[in-house]
Amino acid sequence: MSETRELRDMQASAPPVQLALSRAGVTGVHKAIRIRHGEHEILMAAELDCTVDLARDQKGVHMSRFPELFDQAIDEVVLGEGLHVEALAERIATQIVERQNALRAEVRIVAGWPQRRRTPVTGLQTQEMVSLIGIAASNGAGARRVVGVEATGINACPCAQDLVRGEAAERLAAAGFGEDAERILELVPLATHNQRGRGTLLVGTAQNLDAEDLAGIVERSMSAPVYELLKRPDELHVVEQAHRNPRFVEDSVRVALEELLSTMPALEDGDFVLSRQRNLETIHDHDVVAERWGTVGEIRAELGGTAPSSEQTTLEAWLRA
Structure with a gap:
């Protein structure tokens, strides 16, 4: 019988070009996760991305370890106590750093979150889907995490x-x-032309925020919410509400940030916020988009009348800080 040949660790060998990589990993991994919301736990379908910083003398990362660690972390949550989505992202990022011997790992989780709502006039119950977002970065010594949502609404021009x-x-x-x-x-x-929009709100903080509150802020930043099911009285209400509350894509970004900071005064100046609005145009063959990001301190100062900073803190910079 021939002896078992020892396999080389190709990922740990020297690369053909000695150059560090800013990001290497896996994307588009689909898993079922259990997320805690208040006193309840919800099973959701999620998509995960995970990357690490790659040293200049390391040929590659062990790609098979990413899904393995996803499964381990998710099994711990499913069998034990459900976590908030950003806490799950942080747990995975911390484990990836340890198992991959990486300088830094970043994880992004996007889950489909069903919300039960009632139509504004007839009170019919509908199910609306909101994207629940958790992002975390870990360097082994510490971690930062972000929670956010993406929700749909309508803007009247x-x-x-x-x-x-x-x-x-x-x-x-x-x-x-x-x-x-x-x-x-x-x-x-x-009359005016309407745009169905997708609003995103991300908050980087150590505090536990209620994603339902964030979803409400996003929906209120637009001219009107949308519903999967509408009877005629509901349709009339939504259309009139939108046309009495016209907003540009830029308006939605500003309104969302103002309401976030006014309703959540406990957010610290060093926390991070990002608001993004994308509207699907109806009379043009393109979409429109607006964004604002920065620390809570930067946004607060500007809302208070201070001149805007020449450099606004990006999500990437905040996660790496």
Whole structure:
């Protein structure tokens, strides 16, 4: 019988080019995870990404260890107590650093989170899907984590509505309505084009935040929420609400950050926030997007009237700090 040949650890061998890599790992790993929300635990389908910083003298990372560690960490949560999504991301990142002998690891988890809601007029129960986001980075000595959500809503364009208002005022005046024209324009919702939007809100903090609160902030930052199921009275309510509350994509980003900081004063200046809004255009063949990121201190100072910083702290920089 021939002796078993010892296999070389190719990943630990010298690379052909001595150059450190900023990121190497796996992406698009699909798992079922159990997440704690208040006193309840919810089973969710999730997609995980995990990367490490690769030293210049290391050829590669052990890719098979990533899914193995995912399974171990998730099994611990499923068999034991459910965690918040950002805490699960931090646990995986910390274990990856240890097992891969990496300088640093970063994990991102995005899970489909079903929310039960009722329609605004008829009170019908619907199920809406919100993306629950957990991000964590660990260097072995410490870790930072981020919790966030991505939710859907609708924005009514203020620019087109203003054009419609001006044209309608001229037509009403020409038809002899005179002083009543302005009163009519205030009573009747004015037409504009609508954009279904996806709003994202991320908060980097050691505090435990309720993702449902974050989802509410995102939805309120848009002209109106959307529902999977709408009866006619509900449809009328949503359409009128949106057209009475027109907002640009930029408005949604600013409104979300202002409400976040006003309703969560315990956030520390060193914590991180990011607001992003992407609207799916209807009268153009492109989408529109706006973002703002920075530390809570940077955002607070600017909302208080201080001139904006020349450099705003990015998520990448905050996670590496």
